[in-house]
Amino acid sequence: xxxxxxxxxxxxxxxxxxxxxxxxxxxxxxxxxxxxxxxxxxxxxxxxxxxxxxxxxxxxxxxxxxxxxxxxxxxxxxxxxxxxxxxxxxxxxxxxxxxxxxxxxxxxxxxxxxxxxxxxxxxxxxxxxxxxxxxxxxxxxxxxxxxxxxxxxxxxxxxxxxxxxxxxxxxxxxxxxxxxxxxxxxxxxxxxxxxxxxxxxxxxxxxxxxxxxxxxxxxxxxxxxxxxxxxxxxxxxxxxxxxxxxxxxxxxxxxxxxxxxxxxxxxxxxxxxxxxxxxxxxxxxxxxxxxxxxxxxxxxxxxxxxxxxxxxxxxxxxxxxxxxxxxxxxxxxxxxxxxxxxxxxxxxxxxx
Amino acid sequence: xxxxxxxxxxxxxxxxxxxxxxxxxxxxxxxxxxxxxxxxxxxxxxxxxxxxxxxxxxxxxxxxxxxxxxxxxxxxxxxxxxxxxxxxxxxxxxxxxxxxxxxxxxxxxxxxxxxxxxxxxxxxxxxxxxxxxxxxxxxxxxxxxxxxxxxxxxxxxxxxxxxxxxxxxxxxxxxxxxxxxxxxxxxxxxxxxxxxxxxxxxxxxxxxxxxxxxxxxxxxxxxxxxxxxxxxxxxxxxxxxxxxxxxxxxxxxxxxxxxxxxxxxxxxxxxxxxxxxxxxxxxxxxxxxxxxxxxxxxxxxxxxxxxxxxxxxxxxxxxxxxxxxxxxxxxxxxxxxxxxxxxxxxxxxxxx
Ligand SMILES: CC(C)[C@H](C(=O)O)[C@@H](O)C(=O)O
Ligand SMILES: CC(C)[C@H](C(=O)O)[C@@H](O)C(=O)O
Numbered sequence: 001x002x003x004x005x006x007x008x009x010x011x012x013x014x015x016x017x018x019x020x021x022x023x024x025x026x027x028x029x030x031x032x033x034x035x036x037x038x039x040x041x042x043x044x045x046x047x048x049x050x051x052x053x054x055x056x057x058x059x060x061x062x063x064x065x066x067x068x069x070x071x072x073x074x075x076x077x078x079x080x081x082x083x084x085x086x087x088x089x090x091x092x093x094x095x096x097x098x099x100x101x102x103x104x105x106x107x108x109x110x111x112x113x114x115x116x117x118x119x120x121x122x123x124x125x126x127x128x129x130x131x132x133x134x135x136x137x138x139x140x141x142x143x144x145x146x147x148x149x150x151x152x153x154x155x156x157x158x159x160x161x162x163x164x165x166x167x168x169x170x171x172x173x174x175x176x177x178x179x180x181x182x183x184x185x186x187x188x189x190x191x192x193x194x195x196x197x198x199x200x201x202x203x204x205x206x207x208x209x210x211x212x213x214x215x216x217x218x219x220x221x222x223x224x225x226x227x228x229x230x231x232x233x234x235x236x237x238x239x240x241x242x243x244x245x246x247x248x249x250x251x252x253x254x255x256x257x258x259x260x261x262x263x264x265x266x267x268x269x270x271x272x273x274x275x276x277x278x279x280x281x282x283x284x285x286x287x288x289x290x291x292x293x294x295x296x297x298x299x300x301x302x303x304x305x306x307x308x309x310x311x312x313x314x315x316x317x318x319x320x321x322x323x324x325x326x327x328x329x330x331x332x333x334x335x336x337x338x339x340x341x342x343x344x345x346x347x348x349x350x351x352x
Numbered sequence: 353x354x355x356x357x358x359x360x361x362x363x364x365x366x367x368x369x370x371x372x373x374x375x376x377x378x379x380x381x382x383x384x385x386x387x388x389x390x391x392x393x394x395x396x397x398x399x400x401x402x403x404x405x406x407x408x409x410x411x412x413x414x415x416x417x418x419x420x421x422x423x424x425x426x427x428x429x430x431x432x433x434x435x436x437x438x439x440x441x442x443x444x445x446x447x448x449x450x451x452x453x454x455x456x457x458x459x460x461x462x463x464x465x466x467x468x469x470x471x472x473x474x475x476x477x478x479x480x481x482x483x484x485x486x487x488x489x490x491x492x493x494x495x496x497x498x499x500x501x502x503x504x505x506x507x508x509x510x511x512x513x514x515x516x517x518x519x520x521x522x523x524x525x526x527x528x529x530x531x532x533x534x535x536x537x538x539x540x541x542x543x544x545x546x547x548x549x550x551x552x553x554x555x556x557x558x559x560x561x562x563x564x565x566x567x568x569x570x571x572x573x574x575x576x577x578x579x580x581x582x583x584x585x586x587x588x589x590x591x592x593x594x595x596x597x598x599x600x601x602x603x604x605x606x607x608x609x610x611x612x613x614x615x616x617x618x619x620x621x622x623x624x625x626x627x628x629x630x631x632x633x634x635x636x637x638x639x640x641x642x643x644x645x646x647x648x649x650x651x652x653x654x655x656x657x658x659x660x661x662x663x664x665x666x667x668x669x670x671x672x673x674x675x676x677x678x679x680x681x682x683x684x685x686x687x688x689x690x691x692x693x694x695x696x697x698x699x700x701x702x703x704x
Contacts, residue, residue: 076541081540082540082570083540083544085541086541086542087544114469115468117465117468136543137542141509141546143545148513149513149514150513150514151549152511153510153511153512153549153550154508154546155546156493156508157493157507159507161497161500161504162501162502187488187596188433190443190488190489190593191489191507192491193493194506196433197495198505220596223597223598224600224601224604227601244571245571247572248573249575249601252576252579252580253579
């Protein structure tokens with residue numbers, strides 16, 4: 001029997017709740033498909049930080065390196081600034097394992113209301129390929145003359161040819177396999193150094209994919225167009241920051257952050273990829289037992305696909321789709337129900 | 353009779369159409385209120401550039417300097433890259449006259465449908481104070497090793513204490529005069545140099561405004577929340593880029609880019625301020641006579657308010673509000689009508 005080793009980092013807040021809940025569903029799907037997922041749990045996160053002054057141990061990356069993939073719950077804690085927690089755990093893994101493709105599907109499922117008038121099931125279905133290792137998230141910059149009138153902070157976005165080409169190429173490849181339509185997001189009218197460079201790379205790489213038609217859209221216009229005409233998007237490629245903003249809009253217009261999965265993918269076998277629900281630690285509902293586990297299950301579906309276990313990945317995805325489509329099925333409060341996390345996963349298991 | 357000198361730069365595309373149309377309304381409002389607006393027209397823009405290789409003459413800023421205020425139509429042309437046109441005309445004026453407050457009201461008017469389910473007239477009413485002279489739009493950065501594998505582009509965002517304090521203070525002042533609620537937008541979890549600095553300044557300035565309550569929101573969450581709960585926003589303060597993105601979302605959720613006015617304000621008398629509709633040059637509808645002039649008229653309303661002519665400013669604003677509220681009044685196609693630009697302004701004049 002095939003067996004995969006997956007590192008599981010529940011992290012903070014509802015991350016722990018959805019990860020625990022999700023595991024029982026994943027194990028069932030794996031058993032059904034005839035393979036095993038062996039998970040090793042790492043209790044890293046902000047509790048660990050408050051205890052020991054570090055979000056993960058110094059050799060954290062080394063300890064994760066041998067795994068086939070990583071599953072992360074959420075990072076973030078009301079008592080510790082985000083730039084400490086995120087720079088201590090989430091971002092170092094994305095960068096340290098060169099997970100340069102952040103893949104985020106946005107689908108309006110049957111049974112879910114979009115906040116946008118006139119949009120129903122099936123009307124929204126696009127995927128964002130977000131650059132995940134550099135750009136506006138580079139740790140480049142500084143702050144000088146603290147407290148003086150001439151105090152100045154600089155935050156530098158860094159775009160390399162290698163870093164840009166590979167995410168753009170990954171997005172083109174995805175577009176060629178989907179509807180053949182790629183939207184590249186920039187802000188070239190105001191950021192003439194980085195974004196004109198991005199545009200140039202998109203133009204270069206486009207010659208390799210004659211079947212894909214490319215639309216260039218400024219990030220402000222894109223934010224508008226995701227509200228005005230989301231049905232026209234297929235694959236979107238964007239920098240780290242722009243991808244971050246647009247995928248949150250994508251989650252919102254498809255009904256809930258509680259449904260948005262993501263993969264931080266390092267294509268190839270050199271490093272593990274990491275999958276995580278997009279929603280974050282949601283301190284306001286911790287302990288209430290109502291965290292929505294669906295983004296977690298969908299993220300596991302992406303993880304299994306990535307391992308080549310597409311039948312099991314599909315089974316998880318379909319279980320979620322079926323559950324949402326059935327009016328009487330349990331759902332959590334964020335998507336209009338009254339059920340708890342456990343009810344939802346129990347129902348999912350019964351659908352496998 | 354008081355008289356004001358206003359420099360008018362129609363610019364490109366429908367900029368020319370809406371500026372011409374708007375002037376007749378403004379002149380009527382001024383006459384009613386007993387003052388005069390003397391306009392001087394500058395035919396700068398992309399046609400000028402295609403003719404002479406420059407968007408405006410070298411001494412452009414000097415020629416504008418003596419005016420009480422500036423009105424701009426739009427900048428942007430399908431045949432010339434945006435970073436050329438914008439860096440040649442719009443951005444140098446914003447920066448050259450230190451117009452550090454970009455003020456953008458977002459109001460859902462009666463008679464206008466929001467694309468958001470459940471939102472009706474009066475439900476959305478907030479104003480964005482966007483930093484307008486530095487931040488992510490700083491001309492700092494470069495691109496090296498062109499065409500080589502190690503090619504790299506850097507785009508540096510620059511935040512100064514002076515630049516940050518003054519926009520934050522302006523926003524607090526506005527919040528104190530409105531509902532007392534200020535939302536500060538950052539991305540401190542990923543941009544630890546610039547945005548933690550921004551947070552610190554907000555915390556400092558907040559001590560001067562004990563009556564204002566401050567909410568800190570990450571830009572990705574803010575993009576979501578403008579779709580999820582736009583009614584809860586009052587005053588939003590944001591950096592140049594974040595303000596750009598969020599105001600476009602604001603325009604979209606309040607029904608149309610064709611209704612969004614803006615002011616690039618230099619508080620004080622040292623320099624003129626510049627007012628402009630947000631919509632841009634819209635090459636696709638140039639010459640059709642259907643450009644929506646309402647954002648222009650609302651921007652003039654803001655310009656007149658800025659000159660202290662608030663009665664005339666209010667009259668313009670009310671004329672637009674009344675027109676939109678009346679079902680049988682003419683409206684342009686972007687907001688669901690079939691009328692042309694001229695019909696709309698003729699109707700507006702008749703309401704003054
Ligand atoms: C938590 C934060 C650093 C992160 C990001 O900005 O990448 C999150 O918003 C996301 O989208 O995964
Ligand atoms: C045209 C462009 C440079 C400009 C900006 O980004 O500021 C526009 O989008 C705006 O919002 O006024």
